[in-house]
Amino acid sequence: MLVKICGLKDPDQAVAIARLGAWAIGFIAVPASPRHVSPAQMRLVSDRLVETGCAVERVGIFANTDLDTIAETVTTGNLTIVQLHGDESPEFCEAVRSRLPHQTLWKALRVRSAETLDLAGAYATAVDALLLDAYRPEALGGTGHTLDWQRLQAWRSPLPWFLAGGITPDNVLQAIDTLAMAAPIGIDLSSGVERGPADKDLDQVARLFRVLRQRLPLAASVTDRPLES
Numbered sequence: 001m002l003v004k005i006c007g008l009k010d011p012d013q014a015v016a017i018a019r020l021g022a023w024a025i026g027f028i029a030v031p032a033s034p035r036h037v038s039p040a041q042m043r044l045v046s047d048r049l050v051e052t053g054c055a056v057e058r059v060g061i062f063a064n065t066d067l068d069t070i071a072e073t074v075t076t077g078n079l080t081i082v083q084l085h086g087d088e089s090p091e092f093c094e095a096v097r098s099r100l101p102h103q104t105l106w107k108a109l110r111v112r113s114a115e116t117l118d119l120a121g122a123y124a125t126a127v128d129a130l131l132l133d134a135y136r137p138e139a140l141g142g143t144g145h146t147l148d149w150q151r152l153q154a155w156r157s158p159l160p161w162f163l164a165g166g167i168t169p170d171n172v173l174q175a176i177d178t179l180a181m182a183a184p185i186g187i188d189l190s191s192g193v194e195r196g197p198a199d200k201d202l203d204q205v206a207r208l209f210r211v212l213r214q215r216l217p218l219a220a221s222v223t224d225r226p227l228e229s
């Protein structure tokens with residue numbers, strides 16, 4: 001089970017979260033978000049992670065952003081994964097992939113109804129993985145709202161996929177157990193381990209990993225790493 005902690009801005013918090021066991025950390029490149037960070041700030045965080053030997057993936061979250069801006073942000077921020085969280089079409093995803101062939105590419109689907117899940121197949125050859133998040137009209141992400149896990153049980157993804165939306169240390173095992181057959185390869189948390197926008201609560205992140213380790217093998221890069229804080 002891969003764990004992404006999203007919506008960071010602080011280099012020290014990023015290092016601490018990587019050392020606690022995160023496989024990936026996420027930066028919000030969406031200007032309307034209270035968690036928005038500049039490409040220069042992403043670079044500060046990325047540099048600190050690299051300097052301190054934290055081999056975490058660095059994910060940039062974009063929504064309806066033009067190709068040039070995505071490419072510039074990836075370069076400036078030294079990002080390894082691009083997550084498209086808006087209304088990007090499969091064709092746009094293909095264009096991102098052509099422009100950034102060395103970047104892993106994810107498409108987030110904000111699940112509003114069963115029809116949203118039917119869209120997944122259209123992205124099967126356009127991206128490397130999907131991320132399912134809750135749909136809320138007021139915000140594109142980081143809402144703290146959960147998906148209907150029961151209704152997702154029977155879904156079979158055409159691609160590796162991550163579960164997002166309202167996951168917390170308290171409900172994470174219920175989410176994983178409920179979705180065992182749908183088999184997400186990872187989970188993504190933001191507001192469930194947060195003190196304020198882009199200010200993560202390290203005690204909650206530590207609790208998350210304690211809960212997960214009671215139950216699951218985490219990614220090799222996680223279990224091989226010393227559990228220092």
Ligand SMILES: O=C(O)c1ccccc1NCC(=O)[C@H](O)[C@H](O)COP(=O)(O)O
Nearest residue numbers: 006033140141142143144165166190191
């Ligand atoms: O987090 C944001 O502010 C955000 C804004 C605009 C687009 C995407 C955003 N977040 C994307 C993420 O990957 C979050 O981790 C995901 O929505 C889950 O958030 P939460 O429900 O708070 O755990």
